[in-house]
Amino acid sequence: NAGVTxxxxxQVLKTGQSMTLQCAQDMNHNSMYWYxxxxxxxxxxIYYSASEGTTDKGEVPNGYNVSRLNKREFSLRLESAAxxxxxxxxxxxxxxxxxxxxxxxxxxxxxxV
Amino acid sequence: xxxxxxxxxxxxxxxxxxxxxxxTYSVSGNPYLFWYVQYPNRGLQFLLKYITGDNLVKxxxxxxxxxxxxxxxxxxxxxxxxxxxxALYFCAVRDKGDDKIIFGKGTRLHILP
Numbered sequence: 001n002a003g004v005t006x007x008x009x010x011q012v013l014k015t016g017q018s019m020t021l022q023c024a025q026d027m028n029h030n031s032m033y034w035y036x037x038x039x040x041x042x043x044x045x046i047y048y049s050a051s052e053g054t055t056d057k058g059e060v061p062n063g064y065n066v067s068r069l070n071k072r073e074f075s076l077r078l079e080s081a082a083x084x085x086x087x088x089x090x091x092x093x094x095x096x097x098x099x100x101x102x103x104x105x106x107x108x109x110x111x112x113v
Numbered sequence: 114x115x116x117x118x119x120x121x122x123x124x125x126x127x128x129x130x131x132x133x134x135x136x137t138y139s140v141s142g143n144p145y146l147f148w149y150v151q152y153p154n155r156g157l158q159f160l161l162k163y164i165t166g167d168n169l170v171k172x173x174x175x176x177x178x179x180x181x182x183x184x185x186x187x188x189x190x191x192x193x194x195x196x197x198x199x200a201l202y203f204c205a206v207r208d209k210g211d212d213k214i215i216f217g218k219g220t221r222l223h224i225l226p
Contacts, residue, residue: 004156031212040122042203042218043157050212058213090156094212101147101205102214104156 003027006091006105013081013112021076021108023091031094032074033058033102034066036087043090049074081112115140117206117217125223126194134189134220136204146187147205147214148178157203163187174198194224 004025013019025032030051035043035058045058047066055066063085065077074093078085088109092102116139126132138144145164149157161172168180178189187204204217 033213035216040218043216045213045215048213092157094214101149101159101162102157104149104158106156107154 004091004093004103004105006089006108008108009106010109011111013078013110015082015112017081018077018079019081019110020078021089021091021110022073023075023105024073025091025093025103026072027093027095027103028071029093029095029103030071032068033092033094034064034074034076035090035092036060037090037107038087046076046089078110081110083112086110086112115144115206115208115211115215117204117215119202119204119217119220121220122218123221123223125225127225128196129193132189132191132194132198132222132224134202134204134222136187136189136217137185138187138204138206139185140206140208143209145207145209146178146180147207148172148176148187148189149203149205149216151201151203151219153200160189160202196224196226198222199224 007022033048034046044060049055049068052071067075091105094102118137147162148160151157163180171177205214207214
């Protein structure tokens, strides 16, 4: 089925460890996004990529890096995980010209201990 | 800067009664407005959007929303609630010319049998 695929679905890290969250979409969308969801905070934008080869910071970029590897893939890296990064992470994609809203992945639940 | 407010953390409605989930927004220009729904352990699903035209927009699962420019509101409504409508609902706004969508903090809807 067409959509946004995120891996892994669950992850536990120790403080200071690094990891990369993967996201891929097969809808030929130009724009891709990473959000984090925390109780009472809604969804907050971490980074986004309006097109292949470009990335921009969102509301809460500190502690994260991203790579837009190609049009399909947009990865999020935590270089040195902290307990404050315990969250559910969602990747999304959209087509700017379509104004059709976003298509979301099913999320990655990350716990940093 | 654009922003979205959902004034109610939780809304309780008896099954069969009409429901309203409130949303107000702030943008510098003309808005694109969205509602998304999130079921437990799932990503967000698109419900409906307002781009232009008729102020009353209809979406999935019998939901509708009314755009009110003077009150800068975009409340979500349904004439007769179902228990299966119980979920977390997010209002979102995007400024025309901007690629990013900003989400509200979410409202948890409980439909009581």
